[in-house]
Amino acid sequence: MADESPEVPEDLAKVANEKGIPLDLMRRALALGFPAEAVKQQIQAPGADAEQAEKFIAEQERIRAGGEITLSEELVKSAAKNGWPEELIKRALALGAQAEMLITQMEAGIRPEQAERFIAQQERMRDAAARGEQVLDLSWMRVPTEWGIRVRPGKKGLTVGAINVGSYASVPDVWQYQSEMPRGAHPIPGIAAMGYSIYEKVDLWADNAADLYEEAIQRRWRPATDIPWDSMEPLPDEIERSMCQLCTYFCEKGLLAGDIVGKWLPEMSYGYHEVKLYLSTAEFDAARQFEVFRKRALSNGGGMGMQSPGYFHRAIIDTRVWTEASVVLHILSNSFLIGMYQVGEYVAHNEAESLIFRLCMQDVSRQLAYGVQHLKQFLLRKLDKRAEIHSYLNKAEAVMTHEEEQDTPLREALIILLGGGVSKEQILDGVRKLEYFKRRWVRDYVARLAAAGLPERRERLHPLLKKYLEEPTAAQAAA
Amino acid sequence: MPQETKVKATFPSIEWFNALRDIINDDDAYKHIGTCDAVVGVKMPDAKKYFLLTFEAFEVLEAKEVSETDAEDSDFWLEMSDARWQEMIKNIGENGKADLRHTLNTIDLEEEEGFARSNDGYRRDAFYRFNQSFQHFFDSSAKIDTKFA
Known part of the structure; x- marks a missing residue:
């Protein structure tokens, strides 16, 4: 009988080897339906190692096997404050989302219906990948940023000030990102710092x-x-x-x-x-x-x-x-x-x-x-x-x-x-x-x-x- | 070729400023200078005449006659003697625009307390920020057949 565990793409295997992460762990991640590119980005992130990867994948396997998903007190509090149903949080966690990232997105004003669309798309992608179907990675189309903005020009035309609406109008007291990501965009892990010194x-x-x-x-x-x-x-x-x-x-x-x-x-x-x-x-x-x-x-x-x-x-x-x-x-x-x-x-x-x-x-x-x-x-x-x-x-x-x-x-x-x-x-x-x-x-x-x-x-x-x-x-x- | 008919108005009066507002709001050259946002008071203490001009985006939104206090409730106000006001408006009428000795800036420097005055050092700088728009505004009074009260 042929081995049905997924093959690890060459570039992913290379990164895994550099980080000292066993290829078997990568196969288990791919078997869970995570796209190879997403796995590669995750293990490239600063601080990612074999122990952390094992812990994460084991937790995902437990959840897929019907294990209960528990929410931290901080997560429950943020979800209640921002109107996100707990079920939605659990679906996000089942997809491998990190609790800290979810809190950041909720606090940034991402609405639950936006998140639901993104999560549903990710679930479809995961299921298709698990069936071995060739699919486009369209997850970027469901980026959890505020969507549906339609600002109209005023007397001075469409000005920079006028497009500061919704979550895009929120100018934080401290900017936590060290990359060239524009305000309101969705961050991805592992991006090199740009060396800015003014963050406040x-x-x-x-x-x-x-x-x-x-x-x-x-x-x-x-x-x-x-x-x-x-x-x-x-x-x-x-x-x-x-x-x-x-x-x-x-x-x-x-x-x-x-x-x-x-x-x-x-x-x-x-x-x-x-x-x-x-x-x-x-x-x-x-x-x-x-x-x-x-x-x-x-x-x-x-x-x-x-x-x-x-x-x-x-x-x-x-x-x-x-x-x-x-x-x-x-x-x-x-x-x-x-x-x-x-x-x-x-x-x-x-x-x-x-x-x-x-x-x-x-x-x-x-x-x-x-x-x-x-x-x-x-x-x-x-x-x-x-x-x-x-x-x-x-x-x-x-x-x-x-x-x-x-x-x-x-x-x-x-x-x-x-x-x-x-x-x-x-x-x-x-x-x-x-x-x-x-x-x-x-x-x-x-x-x-x-x-x-x-x-x-x-x-x-x-x-x-x-x-x-x-x-x-x-x-x-x-x- | 038909001769241009100038609108007639007496200075200072709200009719004169409204005529100027209408000329500016129909003037592509004014819009070409760029947006201008400022509330500007006009004070003629000798005649006890006070006006308030609201510049917004590419137009002069409003000109109205107000009290002295209201004229000062502005980004800055323009103040000098009636004789100097007349001299400036006459010079503009004769030359088609202010000559080098009668620009807003030159008059501002010649007036001991300044032509542009304000209670706020930040808001007064609107005089500089939109100077060319204000100069174009007053220069356009050359298109009015002005009589002096």
Whole structure:
């Protein structure tokens, strides 16, 4: 009489041998109707060994022979809470489902009718395989994720925020998966970790991230064709040189912002895709900032100017946690950047420059919006971290003000642009206006921090910034 | 070739803002800029006239005359003297759009307290985030035959 035990496929046998699991155990698993591919995935999972496999298969054989299935207290509790009949749980366990996995799925909002469809399909597959029939493994079609979602476009179209419905709207406080699995998908065991380091919502979240992503996509612009480049005319040499120096500075800022976001994106786990999506657009915005200012510098008879000292750049690059990077880049650095864009628009000599600066203001203000909202939720959830944020800002403000003192080309370029030239009167006018604008920049920076939940920063500012919050006369006397 | 007939309205009045709203809501160039979501107050303290504009998605949803307090219950409000408002609107009418010295941003910098004001440092940034939409909105007043009250 021929041996009727199933043959173990070569690839499964290879994995079993590598894991030290006897082939006989594999034959017993296949005889129970488990697909060879599923068995292979199970034994490939970290921690799977011969003892565990023997225990699992023996339990399955006992159940198939009519043995009673007992449910743990935790499983019964979760089933009752989520409306899953105990009979359904027993059918799932009879198919080899792990109790922990079932609890995870119930808590994730998988409805009992969805689970029933999946389980019935698996039972059909198991029975067909047991009869030796050739069948497709269609289990993936009955994936126990929330199904039947049909979101309709709203006034803004079909947005990322709008499709956050049902269980897909649930953003966990901690993302437990280390792979690239999208939120709401069904995990499979044995997937290699991707090396993310940010798994807690509090460390990156901002409620406005999905809206900012859509806003960035909707309000995108093309420097090559959207800017009226032919509106530019030759400018006095000192004005062209000053504008080009400013453009050089903005090019550096663009590259830096792209590098910082690019460095942190791979650290962020996939559970918080709204933030990852928005920051991807921020990175694109940074590239466009570089592009448009390089184009401006090289399109009106000028060229690139001098490099900036870069102390502040290094301070941002060296940040150790994302919240620190975000506060320093998005709120501190960008508060002054948007102020300079405002000045750029104010001193624009043609429609091209005016539009460039207005559009760049829009882009960088989205980063400010993310930064403020992220800091706000961070401070609300991590009450003990307030002093840490001040510590980050103490360091960053000190480096930034030092950089400002050292960056003579930038300061003089701003003075010349604001004064309109290099005569004595124009320089005096430029100096006066620059001081006036700095007061506004500091005022707006402090207002943003207050909106983020850090109003006391006003009193703890670096002295070289704080002087701008004082009355102009008092500030002059103190200078 | 028939000459374009401009709608006539007096500034400041709710009729003027409604005319501007209608022009914008029929303007593909405005939609092309992208979605804009903000509630913007308009304050003319000299004339004691206050308005509230609601920008939503690709349109101006509503313009209404309100109290001063309601105008400030917004993301930000635009405030300057009546003379400056008139100067800006006249400049737009004469040039077809604001010249370089009369953009919203330039006026904002020239006003000591700012043209765009808010009680909230986060919400005020809507002025920057949607600046081109707001500029296009006011630039479109060139299509109105404006009389000043």
